[in-house]
Amino acid sequence: MTHTPLQQPASSSDVGTSRPPVAKRVPAERTHHGDTFVDHYEWLRDKESEEVVAHLKAENAYQEAITAHQEPLREAIFQEIKGRTKETDLSVPNRKDGWWYFSRSIEGKEYGIQCRVRAQNTGNPVADWTPPAVEAGVEIPGEEVLLDGNVEAEGKPFFSVGGTAVTIDGNLYAYAVDNAGDERFTLRIKDLRTGELLPDVIENVFYGVSFSPDGTRIFYTVVDDSWRPYQVKSHVLGTPVTDDEVIYQEDDAAMWLGFELSSDRRHLVLGIGCSEYSETRLLRFDDPGAGLSTVISRNERVLYEAEPFLLEGPDGQETDRILITHNRNAVNSMVSLVDPAELSKPLAEQAWTTVVEHSDDVRVNGAGVTATHLVVSIRKDTIERVQVMSLAGLGTAAQQAPVEPAFDEELYTAGVGGSDYEAPVIRLGYTSYFTPSRIYDFVLPTPEQPAGELLLRKESPVLGGYDGSDYVATREWAEAADGTRVPLSVLRHRAVKQDSTAAGLVYGYGSYELSMDPGFGIARLSLLDRGVVFVIAHIRGGGELGRHWYEDGKKLSKKNTFTDFIAATDWLAQSGWVAPDRIAALGGSAGGLLMGAVANLAPEKYAAVVAQVPFVDPLTSILDPELPLSALEWEEWGNPITDPAVYEYMKSYTPYENVREVAYPKIAAVTSFNDTRVLYVEPAKWVQELRNKTTGSEPILMKIEMDGGHGGASGRYVQWRERAWDYAFIADSLGATELLPGAGLK
Structure with missing residues (x-):
């Protein structure tokens, strides 16, 4: 039986009201291993459909109506981020061959400006490798602009650079640009001596580009229809793109392909692999006719990386x-x-x-x-x-x-x-x-x-009177149900009292052996300044405690990731810092799957959940090898197509299929229309099912960036506003909207 939502539902065309849009139900059956799942919202996958686009816009209108009261808080957090950021800034110059390369950012401009200045070779190695002093707003004599992102982005809905390369002689500059957010880039080459673009233009390349040492060729990667990088190609400058040579093609749908130049630039190094084993192939530039040589065959099932070099005996x-x-x-x-x-x-x-x-x-x-x-x-x-x-x-x-x-x-x-x-x-x-x-x-x-x-x-x-001594970071440990100790990083403002009244936020990821390492975040200060105790849960599935830590949180042990996160939440609830009813959860991508899983497992433990680009329908995605990157996921989650045990295990935790009739907390699913890694359809379906089943009255929202990709919109100011939206939603949900005495911008 489907529960009737407490609020009267609205149709997708009911834009501008505070009633949630209701997608029509169109049954679609998915049968595997004798199990049939009826999906009523699979039709939302058709992003070319006017009806789908109208529904997504209605979702945005609904979330805007529900969160309208948060706008002053969003603006305050945005201004805090802006007020602490030195908007006119520059990177430290990095030397490559005979040039120092650096970037400038300028107040009021969304994108960086890539520059260079010639290096000196005086014979004093330390002096020659001491970067030049670069001042904001002051041009260095001989400074050249390689790429002004603001000029490139003008009139475009999105702008991102997917790779750059310079020839050893410093004459040619290659750069790959994405103007849609779909991570397909257009590669162009500029002659830095004249400022003119070469006629060579290569469409639909993936991340990473490199010139050959002699500067006559450029290497790039191409993705297949499922968005998997599968070809490394070579383009000879001045020749038709149709003549480009395929250096190597990887036909195994579960293997990822990439390349780089060896450190000494004597070899092209091709890396082929998944999370469990790999293969490296080498091409010698001084003997290209010899073809590719394999270091260790993938058949040996060794996970490795190889770096060829010359060693002096x-x-x-x-x-x-x-x-x-x-x-x-x-x-x-x-x-x-x-x-x-x-x-x-x-x-x-x-x-x-x-x-x-x-x-x-x-x-x-x-x-x-x-x-x-x-x-x-x-x-x-x-x-x-x-x-x-x-x-x-x-x-x-x-x-x-x-x-x-x-x-x-x-x-x-x-x-x-x-x-x-x-x-x-x-x-x-x-x-x-x-x-x-x-x-x-x-x-x-x-x-x-x-x-x-x-x-x-x-x-x-960091501007705005920032003082690091106002904050405290400690290492704590939660205990999982199986006795495993889970490391936590606990961050708070020094003024927060341990009297069980503060608000708390638990953040986690826990997949692909990625570690949530210590790092400074200006935006996070806005939550800490409002008394939120911020816990980063280093749960299994990540890499913080070695390979075993990862392996204990993947495939048929994946649920450890979810229960570890709940153990971290329990630690926080019992820590004496926070009120147990003032805890929120935050995670993105695979961490968004985590959000969906813990919302199903323990909805009563959270006042709010923010799931960013959430992978909440993984079984549907991984069961279809034609969908972007799905075959590559088999090494992380298992292959539910061929293995009934994997199918059954995934079906028992996949968020979309395990929504149940309980009172869910406030939930915000934040996504992007052009995301190629986690398609918008997953959160779109998920929020519909949550609204169908919840027995509570808290709003279930979806915020969709219609011009963004997996990382959201482009442009730093737009990204700051996106982060301010997430944090305002959390702070408002926890009743933590006011700054602590003495906290905030000075």
Whole structure:
């Protein structure tokens, strides 16, 4: 029996009222493994339909009516974000070959401006790699504008750059632009000597572009009909696009394809893989006729990355070596060194040299090289860290101990931000919950300076009287039903009292081994300043505690992700900080699936739920391999097409199919019409079913950006307003609309 909503329903044409739009019911049967599901709202998938578009606009009109009273709060939060952001700002110049590249942002303009200035080569390595001082509003002599996003975006509904590349000689600049939000880009090439565009225009490319070292070719990726990158192609400048060569095509629908140049730019490196195993293929630029060579076949079921480079031996001779970061007999991965000649042997007979050993406590995320050092990214105690060691003696008894840049906070994130192969420094990004983003150059260790040296290049300014000491971040632990301890990051304003009266928000993701690492967020301060205790739940399915943490939250263990989040909510409710009836939940994409699942499992624990671009109908999507990216999801959730157990398990938690007759809290599903990763139809169907079944009177809303993609609309001011909408909805739902005494902009 379908419950009758308390409010009198409105038709899709009933725009401008406070009654929710009601989509017509058109039964569509989906049968798998003897189970038939009747979906009454599948017709909403037809985005070309005028009726569908009218319905979506009616949804927007309804949410605007219901949330109209939040507009002053939205405006206040937007002004707080704007007031704390240095709108006229610039990035730290990053050197590549003979140029320093940087971006400028200007007050009142939505998009960044990409610039460069010529570098010096005086023979003093540290001086030559010290970025020039760039001032806002002050042009450096010789400064060139490569791409002004504001000019490119003029008259367009959307603007996003999906990749840029510059030839080694600095003469040609390639950039890929998306004007729809659907992540299909148009690639153009500019001659920086004249400012003129070349006639070469390539449509429908995917992320990432690179020039060949000689600058005569450009490499790019193409997606198939299901939005999976499956071809890497090569375009010879000045020739018809129809003549472009397919370097490699991946036909396995469950495998993702990408490419990059090796650090020393001697190879094109193709990465093919899923979340469980991979394959790397190499193309030598000095011998392109040799074709692609495979490092380790996917048939070995090894998850790995490979970096070919030249290693200087004790005799001064350089020899080809491949650095492999892999999970072969190493669940948390390790780093090995191999002679390419070994690759012709069966894997079991190959001689590999261990460079970074496996550890149950340390997850190795990746490794790369500069001309002089190995750079390794690891995760220990949930924290992302960087270690370096000299290439001299690598893989021998003379191998040196790793050196790790030291920081003085407990909860932080440090990652490699890119560096030139020949540079004596590596660029590091650093942030914590209350330390704005910092850019460091780490001078690589030498015998004279064995610890290296951290050089602070910039800390992103925060205006409005921001003082990090006004806030507190602590590491806490929730206990799941099976006894697993789940790490939490608990953020609050120092003025909040532990008297069980505050409002609380629990945020989570918990999929694809992605970690919710410490990071500064200006918008989040607006909630903290209103007394909201913000909890980031590092639940299973993420990568915070190593590979096991991920594997314990995927496929037939996926429900651990949901119950961990509820355990985090219970911890907060019992912490003494908040009133248990003043807790909201927030998550996006796969975290939106999480929102739908916990709303079904424990609706009484939340006053409000905000699900951003939510993956709430995953079974329908993954059962159809023709839908965007669905086949790639089998390694994360299992394959319900071929496996009845996976089908049954997914059916038991997929949010859309498990909506039940209970009193749901306030729910806002926030989505975009042109999202290619989680189609708008999923939240559109979900909100209809929630309204059908809820026994409560709280509003169920859908907010849809008609010109946006998976990341929402483009343009920083528009994005700030989107975040202000989400946070105002949460703060209003929790009764946390007033600033704490002394908090807010100064």
